[in-house]
Amino acid sequence: MAWNAGPAWAATIVVLSLFAAAIPVVTTWITKLTLDGLAAKDTTTTVIALAFALAVLGLAASLTPLIRGYAGTELDRQISLRAQDRLYGVIGRLPGLARFEDPTFLDHLRLAVQSGGMTPGQVGEAVLGMVGGLITAGGFLGALLSISPLMAALTLLGSLPALLAEILMAKRLAAMMWTLGPVERREFFYSQLLSSTEAAKEVRLYGLSEFLHKRMLGERRTANAEKRRLEQRQTLTQGALRAVAAMISGAGLVWAMMQARAGMLTIGDVLMFVAAMAGVQGAIGGLVAQLGLAHQHLLLFSHYRHVVGAEPDLPLRADQQLPPLSAQIELKDVWFRYGPDHPWILRGVNLTIPRGVSIGLVGLNGSGKSTLVKLLCRFYDPVRGTITWDGVDLRNVDVADLRNRISVVFQDFMQYDLSVAENIGVGDLARIGDRHAIKDAAERAGVNDAVQALPSGYDTLMTRSFFQEDEQSEGVYLSGGQGQRIAIARALLRDERDLLILDEPSSGLDAEAEYELHMRLKKHRAGKTSLLISHRLNTVREADILVVLDDGVVAELGSHDDLIQLDGHYSRLFTMQAVGYQDDL
Numbered sequence: 001m002a003w004n005a006g007p008a009w010a011a012t013i014v015v016l017s018l019f020a021a022a023i024p025v026v027t028t029w030i031t032k033l034t035l036d037g038l039a040a041k042d043t044t045t046t047v048i049a050l051a052f053a054l055a056v057l058g059l060a061a062s063l064t065p066l067i068r069g070y071a072g073t074e075l076d077r078q079i080s081l082r083a084q085d086r087l088y089g090v091i092g093r094l095p096g097l098a099r100f101e102d103p104t105f106l107d108h109l110r111l112a113v114q115s116g117g118m119t120p121g122q123v124g125e126a127v128l129g130m131v132g133g134l135i136t137a138g139g140f141l142g143a144l145l146s147i148s149p150l151m152a153a154l155t156l157l158g159s160l161p162a163l164l165a166e167i168l169m170a171k172r173l174a175a176m177m178w179t180l181g182p183v184e185r186r187e188f189f190y191s192q193l194l195s196s197t198e199a200a201k202e203v204r205l206y207g208l209s210e211f212l213h214k215r216m217l218g219e220r221r222t223a224n225a226e227k228r229r230l231e232q233r234q235t236l237t238q239g240a241l242r243a244v245a246a247m248i249s250g251a252g253l254v255w256a257m258m259q260a261r262a263g264m265l266t267i268g269d270v271l272m273f274v275a276a277m278a279g280v281q282g283a284i285g286g287l288v289a290q291l292g293l294a295h296q297h298l299l300l301f302s303h304y305r306h307v308v309g310a311e312p313d314l315p316l317r318a319d320q321q322l323p324p325l326s327a328q329i330e331l332k333d334v335w336f337r338y339g340p341d342h343p344w345i346l347r348g349v350n351l352t353i354p355r356g357v358s359i360g361l362v363g364l365n366g367s368g369k370s371t372l373v374k375l376l377c378r379f380y381d382p383v384r385g386t387i388t389w390d391g392v393d394l395r396n397v398d399v400a401d402l403r404n405r406i407s408v409v410f411q412d413f414m415q416y417d418l419s420v421a422e423n424i425g426v427g428d429l430a431r432i433g434d435r436h437a438i439k440d441a442a443e444r445a446g447v448n449d450a451v452q453a454l455p456s457g458y459d460t461l462m463t464r465s466f467f468q469e470d471e472q473s474e475g476v477y478l479s480g481g482q483g484q485r486i487a488i489a490r491a492l493l494r495d496e497r498d499l500l501i502l503d504e505p506s507s508g509l510d511a512e513a514e515y516e517l518h519m520r521l522k523k524h525r526a527g528k529t530s531l532l533i534s535h536r537l538n539t540v541r542e543a544d545i546l547v548v549l550d551d552g553v554v555a556e557l558g559s560h561d562d563l564i565q566l567d568g569h570y571s572r573l574f575t576m577q578a579v580g581y582q583d584d585l
């Protein structure tokens with residue numbers, strides 16, 4: 001990945017890293033030769049040439065890290081861009097909702113996002129650091145061998161425990177990060193609540209700040225305690241290993257001095273020896289640290305790989321075309337629950353939605369109406385039974401094709417921190433710049449006048465979290481009902497779709513606005529296939545077919561008059577609402 005992201009930068013880094021690793025060894029060797037030359041009173045120009053070489057090496061040693069650092073940062077930027085592109089591309093292409101409701105996947109996702117796509121670059125850096133460390137250590141060890149094979153072996157041996165300890169620590173660190181995943185996600189959740197605009201009202205009214213604050217700190221303390229434990233172990237281990245290394249160096253130094261005093265070593269040899277001891281230990285220490293880092297980054301990278309390699313949460317078989325709806329959508333014995341441990345929500349739903357017919361779907365809270373909508377959009381597949389579109393099983397068509405044929409106002413609709421025009425335009429990206437179509441959709445949703453009255457009309461931002469594009473004026477917050485109408489306009493922008501689904505589209509509107517909206521929608525839905533969910537039965541009574549969902553099945557089906565005559569659930573609920581209104585008179 002690092003190579004593909006920026007081959008020229010990667011090559012520069014490899015060459016400079018190897019060069020930088022060799023510089024200390026060559027410098028030390030030349031210094032030894034220079035000192036020996038001076039001690040032997042060498043009067044040839046060799047000493048001058050050696051000194052000149054040292055000066056050039058000094059220059060290279062000071063410039064190399066600078067250029068290497070620049071190349072490294074640039075390569076990191078390119079890798080990160082590529083990795084983010086891939087990560088969010090994969091997340092965006094997940095066809096269903098199941099992954100977003102799976103805590104294990106969400107933990108992998110958090111760690112993948114947290115690594116920011118930097119891990120491939122960091123692993124590459126660490127590997128290069130290790131290769132560099134090997135070159136430096138190898139060079140110095142060679143030099144050390146020529147002076148004392150015993151000291152060379154001891155130095156090497158002294159560094160091995162550090163290598164093993166670092167691998168162990170990296171493993172523990174990665175395991176800890178995984179264990180702390182849910183803790184840190186909860187901490188993030190509390191901190192978001194404390195600082196979010198949406199939650200600010202309730203948090204203040206119910207006096208939740210202290211409560212959330214304490215919980216947030218509680219999670220942080222748990223994470224800190226876990227991290228502290230690991231760091232204490234790490235500090236102890238590293239302290240012991242450093243002591244061993246220092247003892248070996250000290251013993252080596254005493255030995256070298258004694259040898260020099262006895263005339264067995266030259267001044268250059270002593271310098272070479274001292275530098276080689278420090279160089280080998282430094283290089284192996286660096287190598288060990290890089291190994292630990294590489295291991296840690298690789299483990300973090302495994303979360304990234306888990307997410308980018310995630311299988312689609314729905315089996316994708318696009319072997320059949322999805323033609324425009326010509327006959328009907330049919331649910332046959334549809335059973336559904338959100339997971340094997342969850343209760344059944346739908347228990348054998350049979351329902352036909354003929355083309356050109358308006359359906360009104362009613363039922364008590366939790367009866368499964370929105371779940372049925374999610375199945376029609378194929379955010380999940382039925383556990384048993386089938387949903388067909390003109391006889392074609394939804395499992396066999398491309399989900400993008402299916403969704404392209406549907407327009408929905410969800411009960412929990414979105415309000416984006418974008419301009420009003422864009423908030424409507426995202427309903428049909430091909431027309432996001434078509435101001436005429438956007439205005440037309442807003443008019444049909446009954447929100448055009450309100451939008452025109454905003455400071456910048458359709459260009460007004462629907463948030464006060466950002467400044468407008470001019471960086472001067474602020475956006476606005478719309479009222480609940482106005483926001484809902486914008487969501488309706490968004491759905492109406494794609495009104496040539498085959499199926500229009502409206503899940504509680506007027507829950508936030510006042511009575512007059514609701515009446516007016518339903519009159520507009522009635523006109524709009526006439527002759528089109530639509531599914532309207534509402535608890536206010538006077539708004540669905542006009543539908544061609546009313547469907548009552550109860551206990552996971554279609555309990556009643558027919559026109560308003562049929563169901564009143566049937567004297568069942570619908571009749572009871574309708575009468576209750578009607579009487580409620582009359583009592584108020």
Ligand SMILES: Nc1ncnc2c1ncn2[C@@H]1O[C@H](COP(=O)(O)OP(=O)(O)OP(=O)(O)O)[C@@H](O)[C@H]1O
Pocket residue numbers: 101338342345363364365366367368369370371372411
């Ligand atoms: N993503 C989910 N994971 C697990 N359970 C869920 C999920 N979404 C909904 N449920 C459960 O499914 C049941 C049906 O929910 P659904 O939203 O479909 O009901 P509804 O009929 O639309 O209700 P309401 O009238 O309150 O909007 C509820 O018991 C709910 O707790």
